[in-house]
Amino acid sequence: MRFNKNILVLVNPRKDQQVALDKAIRMCRRLGATITALVRDKHAQVPGLLEILDRKLEAAAAEGIEVSVKISDDNNWFRAIHRTLAEQPFGLVIKEAHKPTLADHVFLPDDWKLLRSTQHPVLLVHADNEWNNSAMLLCVDGNPRDQEHAQLNERIIKAGKLIGEVGQSQTHLFSAHPSTMQDVASSQPTDASIAADYRRVCRSLIDADRVPDQQLHIGPGPAELVIPELAQQLDAKLVVLGTVARSGLKGVLLGNTAEQVAKRLTTDLLVLPPET
Numbered sequence: 001m002r003f004n005k006n007i008l009v010l011v012n013p014r015k016d017q018q019v020a021l022d023k024a025i026r027m028c029r030r031l032g033a034t035i036t037a038l039v040r041d042k043h044a045q046v047p048g049l050l051e052i053l054d055r056k057l058e059a060a061a062a063e064g065i066e067v068s069v070k071i072s073d074d075n076n077w078f079r080a081i082h083r084t085l086a087e088q089p090f091g092l093v094i095k096e097a098h099k100p101t102l103a104d105h106v107f108l109p110d111d112w113k114l115l116r117s118t119q120h121p122v123l124l125v126h127a128d129n130e131w132n133n134s135a136m137l138l139c140v141d142g143n144p145r146d147q148e149h150a151q152l153n154e155r156i157i158k159a160g161k162l163i164g165e166v167g168q169s170q171t172h173l174f175s176a177h178p179s180t181m182q183d184v185a186s187s188q189p190t191d192a193s194i195a196a197d198y199r200r201v202c203r204s205l206i207d208a209d210r211v212p213d214q215q216l217h218i219g220p221g222p223a224e225l226v227i228p229e230l231a232q233q234l235d236a237k238l239v240v241l242g243t244v245a246r247s248g249l250k251g252v253l254l255g256n257t258a259e260q261v262a263k264r265l266t267t268d269l270l271v272l273p274p275e276t
Contacts, residue, residue, distance in 0.1 A: 007035045008084060008120075010095040013043035016052055020094045022128040023268070025060050025067070030166040033091075034066040038084055041073045077110075078117060090120060097124040097262065097269070112259045115243060115271055121159075124262055124269045131167040131268075135234040136160060139227055139241035139261075140205060142175030142198030142218065148274050152242030155272050157205050160240055163270075171211050172234055175202050176221035191220060224260030231267055240270045 009024045024035050037053060044050055053069055060067045072080035085093070098111040111124055138160040144150040164171050177198045179191055195218045202216055219226055231239050243258035258271045 005033055006088060006090045007033050007092045007094060008081075008090045009035055009037045010081065010093065011037050011039045011043070011049075011053065012096045013039065013046050013049055015096070016048070017128070018052065018056065018096075019128045020096045020123075020125045021053070021056055021067075023123070023125045024094050025056070025063075025065060026128075026130065028060075028065045029063065035060070035068070036084070036088075036090070037067065037069045038080065039069060039071050040075075040077065040080055041071050042075075044071050078113060081114070082117070085118065085120060092121045092123060093118060094123045094125060097126045097265075109263070111262050112256075115256065115258055115262070119273045121273065122271045124271070126265070126267055129237055129268075131163065131169055131237045133168050134170070134237040135172055136163060136167075136169040136238045136240065137172045137174055137227070137231050137234060137236040139174050139223065139239065140202060141242075142177055142201045144201075148244055149242075151274055152244070152272065153205055155275060156240055156242050159270065159272060163238065163240075169238070170215065171206075172215045172217060172230075172236065173202055173206055173211055174217040174219075174227065174230055176219060176223035176226050179220040195219070224257050224264065227261050228264040228266070231265060236267055238268045238270060239265060240272065242272045242274070244274060 007024050007028070009021045011018060011021065021035070021037055027033065028035060039049070057067045057069065070084060072084065074080035074083060081093070093114070095111065095114060098109045114122055138156050140153045140156055141149045144153055160171055163169060175198050177194045199216065199218045202218065206216070217230060227239060227241070239261070241258055241261065243256055262269055
């Protein structure tokens with residue numbers, strides 16, 4: 001995974017505590033990556049913001065972590081992000097997670113815009129906590145209908161293995177399956193037989209990593225509801241899932257599982273696109 005090389009952190013100009021930058025620094029203590037903190041020029045004028053960033057940079061540098069601040073003169077936030085991503089090969093974008101508001105019913109949340117507009121892995125951070133020795137929930141598709149979704153499964157497993165190795169996390173794997181009530185067009189298999197088929201696919205993904213059966217979770221969907229509930233039950237500090245992000249009218253009408261999970265989740269979420 002390339003996110004152990006260069007990380008782009010999106011600075012929140014409205015807060016003194018920079019949880020996205022703090023999380024990036026925690027990751028780099030183990031991954032050895034470099035960090036670029038992105039600020040727009042108009043936000044660089046916010047009183048005290050650059051001083052806060054300078055203190056964090058100095059502390060990181062004292063640990064041997066390379067961190068720099070990029071100030072963009074672009075008035076459009078997402079254009080500033082994409083111009084920066086085009087300038088060097090970043091492997092991960094980290095952003096503080098959006099807190100749901102009433103305005104989300106009218107305007108598309110920035111988290112959703114980011115997920116739809118980039119082909120980079122995105123980490124949405126809720127808290128400056130440790131992932132070490134905690135549960136990590138990997139969410140895969142137990143019935144990948146095309147090569148793109150099959151590749152996403154493999155990418156999620158690889159990412160989980162890397163994070164698990166550096167953080168000693170306990171890996172849990174989850175796949176939602178349609179219930180017989182949801183899938184009325186099928187040949188009427190039972191929920192048990194559907195779950196067994198999904199379990200076989202998921203087990204084939206992780207046999208080599210020796211994930212115990214009690215850490216393999218198969219259940220009826222919808223995934224966007226089940227994933228946040230399971231993450232809470234496991235007290236997972238990180239959820240990892242993939243997305244084939246929809247944009248335009250299709251995105252408006254159908255949405256994306258990653259987006260729906262993001263607005264319900266209270267822990268960190270790593271969203272992986274297909275390999276490009």
